[in-house]
Amino acid sequence: MAINRKQFLHGLMLGTGGAAIAANLGFISTGLYNNKSIKAIVIDFDKCAGCRTCETICSANNHPVNIAGLQLKGLGNPELSNIRVWHYNPPADVPVTCYLCADAPCVEACPVKPHPETGRKALYRDETLQTIWNDRDRCIGCQSCANACKEQRGGVIFPDEEGSPTSMCTLCGGDPQCILHCPYEALSYLEITDSMPLRNLSPDLLAQKLYEKYYEQKSN
Amino acid sequence: MYGVNGKILEVNLSTGVITKKMPDDKYYRQYLGGRGLGMRLLFDYLPHPGIDANDPSNPLMFMPGFFCGFPFPSMSRSCMVTKSPITAPKHKKYPNASTVSYSNMGGFIGPEIKYAGYDGIVFVGQSKQPVYLFVEDEQVELRDATKFWGMGTNAFDKAIIDEVGDRRFESAYIGSGAEKGVRFGSVINTAARAAGRGGTGYVMGTKKLKAIVVRGSGMPDVFDHAAYLSLLDKSRLAFGADSESKTNWRYGGTANALQFSSDRGSQAVKNYSEGTFAGIENINAHAARKQVWKRDFACFSCQLACKKSGFAKGAYGGVVHEGIEYETGTMLGANLLIDNLNGLHTLIEAADDYGIDIITLGNVIGFLMECYEKKLIDASYLDGIALVWGDVDAALQMVHKIGRYEGVGAKAARGVKFLADDIGQGSADFAIHVKGHELAAWNVQGYAKSFGISYTTANRGACHMTGGEINGQHQSALRDTLGACSFASSWYKGDLHYRHFIQVLNGIELSEEEFNLIGERVFNLERMLNCREGFIREDDMLPERFFKDAYTSGPQQGVVLDRDEFVTMMDDYYTKRGWDLKTAIPETATLEKLDLAFVGI
Numbered sequence: 001m002a003i004n005r006k007q008f009l010h011g012l013m014l015g016t017g018g019a020a021i022a023a024n025l026g027f028i029s030t031g032l033y034n035n036k037s038i039k040a041i042v043i044d045f046d047k048c049a050g051c052r053t054c055e056t057i058c059s060a061n062n063h064p065v066n067i068a069g070l071q072l073k074g075l076g077n078p079e080l081s082n083i084r085v086w087h088y089n090p091p092a093d094v095p096v097t098c099y100l101c102a103d104a105p106c107v108e109a110c111p112v113k114p115h116p117e118t119g120r121k122a123l124y125r126d127e128t129l130q131t132i133w134n135d136r137d138r139c140i141g142c143q144s145c146a147n148a149c150k151e152q153r154g155g156v157i158f159p160d161e162e163g164s165p166t167s168m169c170t171l172c173g174g175d176p177q178c179i180l181h182c183p184y185e186a187l188s189y190l191e192i193t194d195s196m197p198l199r200n201l202s203p204d205l206l207a208q209k210l211y212e213k214y215y216e217q218k219s220n
Numbered sequence: 221m222y223g224v225n226g227k228i229l230e231v232n233l234s235t236g237v238i239t240k241k242m243p244d245d246k247y248y249r250q251y252l253g254g255r256g257l258g259m260r261l262l263f264d265y266l267p268h269p270g271i272d273a274n275d276p277s278n279p280l281m282f283m284p285g286f287f288c289g290f291p292f293p294s295m296s297r298s299c300m301v302t303k304s305p306i307t308a309p310k311h312k313k314y315p316n317a318s319t320v321s322y323s324n325m326g327g328f329i330g331p332e333i334k335y336a337g338y339d340g341i342v343f344v345g346q347s348k349q350p351v352y353l354f355v356e357d358e359q360v361e362l363r364d365a366t367k368f369w370g371m372g373t374n375a376f377d378k379a380i381i382d383e384v385g386d387r388r389f390e391s392a393y394i395g396s397g398a399e400k401g402v403r404f405g406s407v408i409n410t411a412a413r414a415a416g417r418g419g420t421g422y423v424m425g426t427k428k429l430k431a432i433v434v435r436g437s438g439m440p441d442v443f444d445h446a447a448y449l450s451l452l453d454k455s456r457l458a459f460g461a462d463s464e465s466k467t468n469w470r471y472g473g474t475a476n477a478l479q480f481s482s483d484r485g486s487q488a489v490k491n492y493s494e495g496t497f498a499g500i501e502n503i504n505a506h507a508a509r510k511q512v513w514k515r516d517f518a519c520f521s522c523q524l525a526c527k528k529s530g531f532a533k534g535a536y537g538g539v540v541h542e543g544i545e546y547e548t549g550t551m552l553g554a555n556l557l558i559d560n561l562n563g564l565h566t567l568i569e570a571a572d573d574y575g576i577d578i579i580t581l582g583n584v585i586g587f588l589m590e591c592y593e594k595k596l597i598d599a600s601y602l603d604g605i606a607l608v609w610g611d612v613d614a615a616l617q618m619v620h621k622i623g624r625y626e627g628v629g630a631k632a633a634r635g636v637k638f639l640a641d642d643i644g645q646g647s648a649d650f651a652i653h654v655k656g657h658e659l660a661a662w663n664v665q666g667y668a669k670s671f672g673i674s675y676t677t678a679n680r681g682a683c684h685m686t687g688g689e690i691n692g693q694h695q696s697a698l699r700d701t702l703g704a705c706s707f708a709s710s711w712y713k714g715d716l717h718y719r720h721f722i723q724v725l726n727g728i729e730l731s732e733e734e735f736n737l738i739g740e741r742v743f744n745l746e747r748m749l750n751c752r753e754g755f756i757r758e759d760d761m762l763p764e765r766f767f768k769d770a771y772t773s774g775p776q777q778g779v780v781l782d783r784d785e786f787v788t789m790m791d792d793y794y795t796k797r798g799w800d801l802k803t804a805i806p807e808t809a810t811l812e813k814l815d816l817a818f819v820g821i
Contacts, residue, residue: 049525051518052328053456056291060449067445075448076291077439079335086387087328089377089411090540091517091529181456183293183523203387214514215531215540 033102038130038192040100041083041169041176045198045210047186048085050093054178054187055081058097061177062170082167083178084156086203090217092210094203095186096154097178098169100130101200102192106157106165109148112138123165132168139164153200222443223725224248224286228261229338229360231353233427234276234345238360243339249728250815253286253339255322256701256742258301261342262320263745263819266303269752270314273305273321273423276346280423282333282392282432285703289334289439292452292721293459294708296520298330299323299700300420306403306635307655307681313754319655320746321418321680324700325392326519326527327409332390335436347428352393354384355434365430370396372573374541377411380433393431394421395575400625401425402633404580404658408572412527412542413519416577418657418680443727451716451724458711459523466523469707470516472505473526474546479504481546481662482554485776486671488661489554490609491586492652492765495663496774499559503549507561513543524707536562536612541569550661551582556589556615563612567619574623580635583658585618587636587651588628596645603627649764655755657681664766666776668786673793676760679746690796694739701742741814744806747799748819757804760790 056076063074074080083097104125112122115138122138123145125131134145141163149157157165169176171189179187192199198206211217226248230239243257251257258281265279272278280302287295304321333341336355343353350365368376373395380391391409398405398421405421406414415421442448459466468476478500481487485495501507512530519527528543544553544564552558552567571578585607591597592607599606603621605628607614621629631642636658640651652659654675659682662671673688685706687693699706702718712718719735722728730738766781794801798810811817 049516049518051520051522051525053291053521053523056521065445070446072445073449075439075442075445076452077335077437079437079439084388087410088387089374089381091410091412091515091542093517183456183459183518184525214529217540 033125033130034127036130038100038102039189040171040192041097041179042188042190042192042196042199043095044186044188045094045206047184048093048095049184049186050085050087051183052078052085054083054095054182055085057177057181058083061172082156082169084167086207088207088210090211090215092207092214094206094210096156096203096206098132098156098167099154099200100132100169101153104132105148105152106132106145109144111142111144112140129171129174131171134165134168136164153202155202221245221248222727223440223722224253225334225337225339225440227338229341229355231341231343231360231362232345233343233347233351233362233429236362238362248726250738250741252701252722252738253288254283254297254701254703255299255301255324255697256738257340258283258299258322259320259742259745259749261340262301262303263749265342265344266749269754270316271303272316273303273318273419274426275316276427277344278303278423280343280420280427280429281340282329283340284330284333286701287721287725288330288703290442290725291521292455293711294519294522294524294705295703296328296331296522297324297326297700297703297705298333300325300407300415300418302420302423304657304680305419305422305426307657309655309753309755309759311754311758317753317755319679319681319750319753319755321420321423322700323407323415323417323420323680325407325409325413325415326522326705327390327413328520329390329392329409329432329434330703331520332434332436334440335438336434337436337438341432343424343427343429346426350428350430352380352429352431352433355432355436357436357438368430369399372396373408373575374411374573376431380431384433384435386435389433389435391431391433393575394424394429395573395623397574397576397623397625397633398422398425399430401630402574402576402622402625403635404577404633406575406577408575412572414572414577416579417683419577421575442725444724447724451721455711455716458716459708462711465710469524469526471509473528473543474707475505475508475544475549477546478544478549478554479506481550483775485665485771485774486663486667487554488550488582488659488663490557491555491583491590491650492659492663492763493590493650493769494771494773495665495776496771497554497557497559499557500554502559503544503553503561503564508543511561512565519705522705522708526707530565532562532565534562536560536566539566539569541565541572544568547661548578551579552585552615555582555586555661557610558612558615559610560612567612567616570616570619570623574619576623579660580658581619581622582661583636583652584622584632584639585615587639587647588618588632590650591643591647596643596647601628601643649768652763652765654678654682654762655759657683659763660684664762665771665779665781668762668766668781669789672762672766672781672786673789676762676790677793679743679750690793691736693743694736696739697742698735698739701738737814741816744810744814744816745819747806748811748816748821751803751805752819752821757790757794757802760804762786
């Protein structure tokens with residue numbers, strides 16, 4: 001049986017912090033995937049006020065409900081969101097969502113053999129928007145993808161009770177709703193370039209950089 | 221029931237027994253949540269008047285507002301409810317008579333309690349060892365907090381995340397001040413947001429409860445899903461449309477009021493002896509923006525971001541903490557004649573770290589500064605501190621004395637009424653409290669009709685959030701009941717009136733009159749709880765200073781509140797309320813109208 005969510009988070013936020021930071025420091029964020037540039041949610045940390053409106057928007061849009069035959073947006077339970085705002089002390093808010101990494105360590109880590117026809121592992125990249133998806137029927141619940149993301153990138157993949165990955169950004173089918181509703185205009189949907197230094201990092205490391213920037217502090 | 225969890229968590233700290241209780245549907249219909257539901261439960265938990273606030277049977281409640289957890293903008297506040305450890309009537313019917321107490325805080329803790337599946341958490345009893353309550357949905361445990369006892373709020377805020385190992389947990393806690401016995405101990409979350417007033421943190425300390433730590437994954441279902449979505453969209457859009465108010469809140473938060481209040485002569489200055497502060501430009505929002513503030517922060521699903529984090533360099537620099545607000549900036553700034561912004565920032569950080577109410581703290585230090593200036597006390601009374609106006613270091617030493625409950629600090633930790641009794645020599649005239657609870661940063665001369673009435677009639681003792689006008693008092697009680705932030709109330713009008721939100725969540729259809737009646741019910745229930753403790757009209761009295769001392773400068777210069785005018789004002793208030801003119805106790809007809817006949821005296 002999979003480790004539970006809490007144990008997973010413990011590793012994410014504390015246990016492997018040192019390793020995650022070291023792995024992240026040498027990472028070059030930009031790149032092309034199959035000669036196509038990558039467009040993803042980009043966060044302006046100077047603007048974010050930590051209100052978590054994005055979480056409720058993401059949750060409502062990506063988890064619709066059926067009410068009397070009508071498909072409606074969900075209530076917005078932040079638990080179901082694919083974007084997460086981590087609060088830190090000294091005060092810093094760190095929204096993190098799937099970076100759609102060009103080298104996708106999560107897909108790399110998936111041990112399921114590529115399908116003979118589609119060439120897809122259980123975890124695969126959608127060729128249109130380049131978002132990451134999981135084929136539940138083929139997923140074995142090993143959590144290799146979640147661990148790879150946690151150890152090498154932002155730790156945005158969360159295993160569900162069966163160990164299957166959740167919380168990968170869907171870009172709402174190409175029209176990301178979080179960026180429309182962010183009251184602080186902290187989110188944008190942009191092509192990834194080299195001038196975006198705070199990408200592909202773990203929340204802990206991002207917080208560290210924000211402490212240095214705002215409060216001239218080396219540690220929390 | 222829709223829109224609520226229908227469950228209250230009851231934790232007995234003496235026995236360790238944890239129970240999930242389901243309040244009667246009628247409680248929700250008549251009191252909704254937050255402060256209202258808390259007060260109704262308080263009546264049930266206090267079987268008779270005169271119970272000591274220190275007694276294990278005094279309940280301490282964390283009550284998220286009715287709207288908490290639903291992402292409507294600016295509706296994430298929760299209310300602490302208990303019996304006050306601070307207030308007392310002039311003539312005691314019971315040795316431990318005190319008013320009700322409640323105190324609000326924003327942040328994320330209210331929504332998280334709702335997500336965990338509860339409409340409130342009630343603590344009764346008293347633990348032998350320090351404990352904290354761990355809640356993760358259905359999993360609820362009391363855990364040892366011995367290693368956290370004595371820890372400041374800032375260190376604890378970080379340590380508890382290490383302890384539970386998940387940054388998504390939300391917590392609320394007390395500091396070492398409340399643990400040691402500071403009566404005005406507050407409950408803090410995110411190291412800076414405070415349920416400051418009324419001593420709720422002190423009561424938490426008497427129970428040896430360091431913190432609650434909560435994580436939830438659920439959400440109550442709503443009555444009308446489609447209408448809910450439509451109201452959610454409309455309310456978000458409405459905030460976008462009024463960009464001027466929004467910009468103002470973001471720019472300065474409540475600190476915008478520092479300059480405004482000083483300019484119109486309504487600020488607490490020099491222990492309330494003046495209404496205008498000459499040094500205001502050194503500590504106002506513009507100065508803070510320039511010198512101290514680094515970031516803006518918002519509560520859950522709020523578009524205003526009135527909270528700031530600050531960091532300054534130079535003298536008193538190097539401290540990272542929430543920036544000044546109107547109340548903290550006035551009470552530790554203008555009221556003490558301190559206009560050193562970095563020094564003020566340091567004072568605020570120290571007080572929040574001890575977890576003590578800065579409004580009362582500013583009163584206590586201001587009162588002692590005045591006593592020292594008038595030579596009613598000398599430095600030996602103050603453990604050697606030369607407590608002169610405007611001295612940051614002296615004020616900081618006093619904060620530490622109080623926070624550590626040492627020497628003169630142990631006296632000051634009991635508030636200005638206690639100090640005035642101790643010092644005597646007529647100092648009671650300028651001990652600024654009503655019913656033993658100190659006034660806030662809005663001064664009275666020239667504003668007696670608004671703030672004077674607010675202070676005298678507020679049910680937790682002097683309170684600036686109650687309002688001076690009767691319907692305003694009901695709206696204030698309703699906001700505390702709903703978890704709605706008063707700074708955002710101007711957006712919730714017309715099609716976006718709060719009652720429409722209640723309807724889509726719960727299905728209760730309320731006319732505006734019926735809605736207002738809930739506020740009136742909550743306010744009168746609190747009043748009745750106070751009346752049965754022995755509070756009567758004579759307790760609704762302003763400090764003597766306001767009938768004697770005029771300001772020497774500013775727009776309210778020379779104004780002194782007239783005693784007869786005050787009596788007429790109060791007569792008018794009681795009459796409109798349907799309260800007896802002589803005793804100020806609600807009339808039977810008033811209670812029957814509000815379905816409160818069950819509360820006897």
